[in-house]
Amino acid sequence: MEVPFFSTLRQHQAISEKLEVAFAGFLQKGIFILGDDVSLFEAAFARFHQMPYCTSVANGMDAIFIALKSLNIGKGDEVLVPSHTCFATWLSVSRTGATPVPVEVNPFDFTMDVSRLEAAGTSRTKAIVPVHLYGHPCAMPTMMAIAKKRNWSVVEDNAQSHGATCHQKLTGSWGDLSATSFYPTKNLGAWGDGGAILSRSDSDYQFHQAFRNYGSVQKDIHLMQGVNSRLDELQAAILQIKLPYLSQWNNRRVANANLYHQQLKGVGDLILPSLGNENFHPVFHLYVVQTAYRDHLKEFLGKQGIGTAIHYPTPIHLQAAYRDLGYAEGSLPIAERLSKTVLSLPVWPELEPREVESVCEAIRTFFDRHL
Numbered sequence: 001m002e003v004p005f006f007s008t009l010r011q012h013q014a015i016s017e018k019l020e021v022a023f024a025g026f027l028q029k030g031i032f033i034l035g036d037d038v039s040l041f042e043a044a045f046a047r048f049h050q051m052p053y054c055t056s057v058a059n060g061m062d063a064i065f066i067a068l069k070s071l072n073i074g075k076g077d078e079v080l081v082p083s084h085t086c087f088a089t090w091l092s093v094s095r096t097g098a099t100p101v102p103v104e105v106n107p108f109d110f111t112m113d114v115s116r117l118e119a120a121g122t123s124r125t126k127a128i129v130p131v132h133l134y135g136h137p138c139a140m141p142t143m144m145a146i147a148k149k150r151n152w153s154v155v156e157d158n159a160q161s162h163g164a165t166c167h168q169k170l171t172g173s174w175g176d177l178s179a180t181s182f183y184p185t186k187n188l189g190a191w192g193d194g195g196a197i198l199s200r201s202d203s204d205y206q207f208h209q210a211f212r213n214y215g216s217v218q219k220d221i222h223l224m225q226g227v228n229s230r231l232d233e234l235q236a237a238i239l240q241i242k243l244p245y246l247s248q249w250n251n252r253r254v255a256n257a258n259l260y261h262q263q264l265k266g267v268g269d270l271i272l273p274s275l276g277n278e279n280f281h282p283v284f285h286l287y288v289v290q291t292a293y294r295d296h297l298k299e300f301l302g303k304q305g306i307g308t309a310i311h312y313p314t315p316i317h318l319q320a321a322y323r324d325l326g327y328a329e330g331s332l333p334i335a336e337r338l339s340k341t342v343l344s345l346p347v348w349p350e351l352e353p354r355e356v357e358s359v360c361e362a363i364r365t366f367f368d369r370h371l
């Protein structure tokens with residue numbers, strides 16, 4: 001049975017009537033940038049997280065960058081980031097002029113290992129960017145306690161964990177600020193690029209609102225040298241329609257993860273991702289297994305029409321773009337091992353149990369033949 005790695009087809013069929021009403025409204029109103037839909041979505045997204053303020057922006061990388069800018073982070077500063085994450089996490093730090101300083105992740109839930117945080121800090125450290133990777137919430141109570149003690153700001157990168165909770169509190173609502181992406185594959189995905197910053201203080205919010213729009217909230221008055229990073233009205237309208245479904249879609253992802261867990265436990269050399277516990281509720285943006293046979297397994301599944309992906313095949317510290325940071329191979333062994341062993345299986349909400357079962361069946365066949 002063919003199983004695509006990701007598809008929005010079934011999701012959009014399920015909400016097509018609402019989408020059509022929104023599109024028809026667009027034909028009438030003809031407002032495309034910074035209109036009511038942007039404001040309404042910002043209010044809804046803030047309310048969902050019980051955070052006072054939300055500013056939507058053009059993408060997740062800009063969201064992290066603008067959040068860091070509002071904390072006045074720049075040249076000469078250091079920001080702690082996970083060793084294993086999306087390239088954009090590090091890049092948004094570098095774009096401020098600050099230096100990303102990697103902290104190894106915990107290989108069971110792929111989040112920053114809080115026991116390594118303090119040792120990674122220096123007198124130049126200004127902030128931590130914890131990433132709730134693959135849908136797994138970071139250990140936020142410990143992270144926040146360390147940050148408070150060391151006087152570091154916390155900017156959560158919640159691009160992959162819309163709706164996850166840590167100690168019953170949503171990811172994205174722990175830090176001083178949080179940033180997210182609405183890239184189409186995300187748990188809450190737009191039909192193009194999009195992102196948002198959640199904030200607590202009016203002054204941060206005012207900064208974000210201006211910075212994303214050439215430094216301006218009032219026509220022709222520019223308070224700072226900002227950027228053009230706006231979510232468009234069409235994306236905001238789609239996200240408004242989708243937000244009320246997020247919890248139900250996340251529950252489906254979790255059900256798929258549970259089924260994988262049941263069916264793949266003890267198979268081959270697979271290391272399965274954590275399912276969380278009463279204090280950590282992941283939302284499985286990705287279901288990521290680890291195996292020494294990763295490349296062969298990927299090829300085997302691909303030949304049967306089963307889509308998989310690798311998040312991420314090259315450790316960031318070994319990318320040409322970060323050669324100047326001077327990390328050699330072997331300097332971050334956990335990130336390096338993960339880059340060779342991780343494989344993301346299809347886990348999107350509308351997958352049917354029989355489809356997950358057929359992926360598991362194919363994986364069992366692979367290991368029966370290879371081990």
Ligand SMILES: Cc1ncc(COP(=O)(O)O)c(C=O)c1O
Pocket residue numbers: 059060061062085086088089131133157159160180181182183193194195
């Ligand atoms: C963890 C993480 N951070 C940041 C980003 C950047 O988001 P965007 O692609 O919207 O710029 C992404 C996703 O793509 C991501 O997965």
